[in-house]
Amino acid sequence: DAMVIQNPRYQVTQFGKPVTLSCSQTLNHNVMYWYQQKSSQAPKLLFHYYDKDFNNEADTPDNFQSRRPNTSFCFLDIRSPGLGDAAMYLCATSGPLGQAKNTEAFFGQGTRLTVV
Amino acid sequence: ELKVEQNPLFLSMQEGKNYTIYCNYSTTSDRLYWYRQDPGKSLESLFVLLSNGAVKQEGRLMASLDTKARLSTLHITAAVHDLSATYFCAVDLAGGTSYGKLTFGQGTILTVHP
Numbered sequence: 001d002a003m004v005i006q007n008p009r010y011q012v013t014q015f016g017k018p019v020t021l022s023c024s025q026t027l028n029h030n031v032m033y034w035y036q037q038k039s040s041q042a043p044k045l046l047f048h049y050y051d052k053d054f055n056n057e058a059d060t061p062d063n064f065q066s067r068r069p070n071t072s073f074c075f076l077d078i079r080s081p082g083l084g085d086a087a088m089y090l091c092a093t094s095g096p097l098g099q100a101k102n103t104e105a106f107f108g109q110g111t112r113l114t115v116v
Numbered sequence: 117e118l119k120v121e122q123n124p125l126f127l128s129m130q131e132g133k134n135y136t137i138y139c140n141y142s143t144t145s146d147r148l149y150w151y152r153q154d155p156g157k158s159l160e161s162l163f164v165l166l167s168n169g170a171v172k173q174e175g176r177l178m179a180s181l182d183t184k185a186r187l188s189t190l191h192i193t194a195a196v197h198d199l200s201a202t203y204f205c206a207v208d209l210a211g212g213t214s215y216g217k218l219t220f221g222q223g224t225i226l227t228v229h230p
Binding site: 030031033035041042043044045048050088090092093094095096097103104105107108109110112 | 218220221
């Protein structure tokens with residue numbers, strides 16, 4: 001059973017048109033991450049939520065925002081997508097340390113964003 | 117700033133041969149992961165290495181971690197075509213709270229041919 005679910009799997013958006021990507025989890029994990037992976041590159045952390053606390057990476061563009069309305073859901077908003085924002089976006093979750101299964105992050109299947 | 121470097125970046129292997137991928141990182145961490153990624157797919161977790169000297173094996177792959185040398189290796193034994201993929205190592209800097217704040221190496225594109 002999928003534990004970290006990203007929707008949609010594929011998203012095509014127009015240049016400059018706001019777009020939202022969704023991530024949900026059934027693990028009740030308190031931490032949720034968003035990574036961006038451009039073609040032929042490694043994933044790069046954009047930001048993460050520790051519970052309700054938002055943590056932005058220093059070099060994440062202002063064009064990228066995130067919302068976490070509850071434990072299960074996290075959204076990535078791209079306010080004005082440019083051609084350079086075309087990428088695979090990966091959501092990941094992790095639980096508190098000290099619990100047996102919480103030794104790594106769990107990744108979703110990703111959303112491939114195309115900007116036209 | 118943490119740097120994670122893999123080598124080689126491209127690896128073309130014959131079936132049946134052995135090879136090692138290296139992952140060096142620049143700051144202290146005792147958490148390192150190896151992932152596999154097929155084209156157009158998400159990351160598949162291969163190994164979780166959480167202490168110095170950790171060694172884990174699954175099928176034809178074996179991973180190890182030397183935190184003093186800041187080095188991890190992924191050894192491939194008797195390669196088969198199905199192992200063709202991109203392999204990433206990732207160092208975790210989440211600290212004492214959780215796992216998952218990862219800095220990835222550049223990735224190694226492995227191609228196994230007859």
